[in-house]
Amino acid sequence: MAFLKVVPLEKALDVVNALPLKPKTEDVPLEEALGRTLAEDVISPMDVPPFDRATVDGYAVRAEDTFMASEANPVRLRVVGEVHAGEAPSITVGEGESVYISTGAPLPKGADAVIQFEDVERVGNEIIVAKPAYPGMGVMKKGADIPKGKLLLKKGTVLGFKETALLSAVGIARVRVFRRPRVAVISTGNEIVLPGQPLNAGQIYDINGRAVADAVREMGGEARFLGIARDDLESLKALILEAVEWADIVVLSGGASGGMRDLTASIISELGEVLIHGIAIQPGKPTIIGVVKGKPVFGLPGYPTSCLTNFTLLVAPLLRRLLGREGQVRKVRARLKHKVFSVKGRRQFLPVKLERDVAVPILKGSGAVTSFIDADGFIEIPENVESLDEGEVVEVTLFG
Amino acid sequence: MAFLKVVPLEKALDVVNALPLKPKTEDVPLEEALGRTLAEDVISPMDVPPFDRATVDGYAVRAEDTFMASEANPVRLRVVGEVHAGEAPSITVGEGESVYISTGAPLPKGADAVIQFEDVERVGNEIIVAKPAYPGMGVMKKGADIPKGKLLLKKGTVLGFKETALLSAVGIARVRVFRRPRVAVISTGNEIVLPGQPLNAGQIYDINGRAVADAVREMGGEARFLGIARDDLESLKALILEAVEWADIVVLSGGASGGMRDLTASIISELGEVLIHGIAIQPGKPTIIGVVKGKPVFGLPGYPTSCLTNFTLLVAPLLRRLLGREGQVRKVRARLKHKVFSVKGRRQFLPVKLERDVAVPILKGSGAVTSFIDADGFIEIPENVESLDEGEVVEVTLFG
Known part of the structure; x- marks a missing residue:
């Protein structure tokens, strides 16, 4: 395996962008x-509607027959039939005629208005109309709601x-x-145990497996958690080969130890190619990007906040591409609650919690589980910046 | 069947609140x-962590052994073993001793600090420490992240x-x-056809079945669409009986005709009890609330916007109760884009689209499909109000 050196984030993103994954439908x-x-x-x-449609219960008429109607000189129209919703009317409304019509029924030929039944008096086989109707009254015209050929959804x-x-x-x-992108998730580390199993001395419960799988699902992808690989070449190799069979993308989260990371890199190198081994960001220095059988394999840092930050920076854009949502990056602007310090010469991503338009830095350190639970996303402190001031406007990249 | 009269919304909400549905878990x-x-x-x-844990790769030491360390007078500590992540260390760090430790490994007995390996010089079996360590350095204490007994999630x-x-x-x-509340959805009406089926003259495609079922799913419920009931006593009765077997709540959306509504009311009355038949709101006058075999059955108006408004007013609160999210009503305040008029003496709910904090009234009429598609929710115009002014602050109830 060639030893690769730590690269800038831009270079890592170029590598991600150049991955030959295309959305499937x-x-x-x-x-x-x-x-x-x-x-x-x-x-x-x-x-829509597919025909001229009555919007009230009443009488379909020829509006011109009613133009002279008034309280003093009402117009009488013969009722020659009825038409109900769901029926195709065969009847035609001629001069001096009307047809009883229910809401939603197609307007019969000849008619161009519907007078609601409260507004007429029915006497035997006639209606008495005391007010003019206008053409289109009580009618929704064919295509008035949605015309054929209209762009409905993009x-x-x-x-x-x-x-x-x-x-x-x-x-x-x-x-x-x-198609929902398929992401296989593998946790690595000798100290990691699945919830529900007994915890021996020195062991902790897995966090990243659940976090990554459920973050993928929330984004609209399909996730399979394949389990925990120990610091053992064969078990990790077998899991990666199982993963690339099914998945579009494989995400490993690293154990705490450097040995585990080296093992991951050497297995990817054996089965495929390591493209990136180390990114000049904090957190993210140990991040690995490789390809096995044409499928991208990401090795993310083990600390939950670091893992999720790198997932958001590197894996989420790929998921959005596969989901057809490219460019829909979730960023918001906020004001920094208080001054924060960084180390000059290190490009740092700092978790923050959003309280309305205020970004509250979470300074527990990346090892704390609760820092990632409390955070809504992260801000960037560039390499050449030593501190950001209270009230400064920052761009918050939301997790996932 | 007793004829019930149109009641105020408050009375209908009292009836909904009194329904004996309890959340299941x-x-x-x-x-x-x-x-x-x-x-x-x-x-x-x-x-969490369940033990004092190294947060860096380095050497576990007794801090007091290093208090006198300086560049001029470095301290030498013997390396007496090593401990890795996932291991239970049996070794103890005595005076003048140190243990190689990897990130995530439990701190061995005796030690109270970890010096990262970059900060010491290793010479054979010893490390040379040129700077004091303080107790707790490089260590996350047991329970520091999450103490046992802490309220994690409400x-x-x-x-x-x-x-x-x-x-x-x-x-x-x-x-x-x-448990996800189960909602059975039935569309009624002679003019309604399912998408994918041919449309005959006078027919339109069903909207409410899909809208209600998917609104329920978006809220976190389970929905089953049972199909379309025609204006036929036996088919509707069979569907309602099928619905109450499985569902917690049954939602029917009415056809356009008054006949269909009367049929629905009389079937509910035959199989159970009609509690409300008509609410003094616009839209919502034909809404029916009943109970069949202990399950609430709602008959909502046929126009999609009317159906969804009444769903949001009456059914959604019940769903939230079953989902354990009572009180999480989705309302936002906004300014009215332009003046709107209402009819005095009628309590009206008007669909609006939200553009940031501006509410844009949608005035296409409840019969238009697109009015409900464009709307994010609705505002209320009380009975005694004839108009709301441009710029007035209104409360928008979001759909669903």
Whole structure:
């Protein structure tokens, strides 16, 4: 294995951007489309409503027949039939005629207005109209709501219940969405134990496996946690080979020890290629990016906050690409709650909690679990900066 | 069936609040807990870390042995062993001794500090220390991150990836969450057709079935769409009976016709009891609330915007109760974009779109599908108010 040197973040991002992963798409039934991302523009295949439709219960009339109607000189129209919602009316409204119509029913030929039934008096086979109707009154015209050919939803739209309802309205039963990216997650380390198992002296429970898998799911990906690899070449190799069979992306989170990291790098090197081994950021110095059987494999730092920060910087953009949500980076601007110090010559990412538009730095150190739990994201302190002042405007990259 | 009269919204809400539905809980494995709501407080069952832990690679020492160390007079300590992450050290650090320790490993007995290896010189079996260490240096104390007995997460917390990671950190493998409320959804109407099926003259595609089912899912409930009931007593009765077998709540959305509504009311009355038939709000006048076999059955208006507004007013609070999220009503304050008029004597709910803190009224009429698609929620115009002015501060109830 060639020894690679620590590279700037930009170089690591170039490597990530150059990875040959392309979004895949699939057709899903509309009833399973909630939360998915559209892989193509959706154009309305039809007019909504598909016909001129009564918006009230009443009488379909020819408006011109009523133009002279007044309280003093009401107009009488013969009722020649009725039409209900769901029916195709065969009847035509001629001069001096009307048709009883219920809300939602198609307007019969000849008619161009619906007078609601409260506004007429029905006497036997006639209605008495005391006020003029205007053309289009009580009617929603064909295509008035959604015209055929209209762009309904753009590629990249995440489908919420309003969007699935809109697709339903135009009769679309299947949609083309981006396939959920598959991420295999492996934890490494001799000291790591799965929750539910007994903890021996010197051991701690795994955090990163759950955090990464569930962060992937929250972003809209599919995650499989493959378990914990010990400091043992064969078990880690077997897990990585299992991972690349299924996954689009493999994420390992490192144990605390340098030995584990070296082992990871040498296995990736044996099975494929190590592209990056170490990034000049804090946290993130031990981060590995490699490729095995065409699948990117990330080795992230072991401390939860470090792991999640590097996940957000390096893996999340790739997930967004596969999800068709490129460019939808989650960043907000906030004011720094108090002054923070950094080490000059080190590009640092510092976890912060957001309280409205104030960013509160979390200074527990990356080893604390609670620092990542309390944080909403992180800010960057550039290499050439030694401190950021209270009240300074910072850009917060949200986790995930 | 007794004819009930139109009641004020408060009366309808009292009826909803008095429904004897109680949240149910269930245990789920942590790997399936994402997005669920905690049904009990979670107290940490352990200290994190569970032992005094090295936070750097280096040498565990007794700090007092180094108090006199300086560049001029360095202290020499014998290296008597090593301890790695995941191991239980049996060794003890005595006076003048040190132990090689890797990050994450438990501090051996006797030691109270870890000097990182870059800060010492190793010569054969000794290290040369040129700077004093202080007690606790390079060590995270047992329980410093999370002390045993600490309240970690409160009942009612929706579990995101940070929360599941936190639970993992303290070794919790199963959590008690509120069971997802089950909502059966039925569309009614002779003119309604399911997407994917051919549309005959006079027919339109179903919107509410998809909208209600997916709104329930977005809220965290389980939804089953049981299909479309025609204006036919037996088919609707069969669907309602099927619905109450499985569901906690049944939601019907009405066809356009008054006949369909009367049919729904009379079936509920036959199978159980109609509690409310008509609410003095616009939209919502035809809304029905009943109980069949102990399960609440809602008959909502047919127009999508009306259906969703009444769902948000009446059904969503019940869902929040079952989800253990009572009181988490989603309301925001905004300024009205332009003046809107209402009819005095009618309590009206008007759909609005939010553009930052501005509420833009959507005035297409409740029959338009697009009005509900464009809207983020609705504002209320009280009975005794004829208009709301441009710039007026309004409270927007968000849909769902």
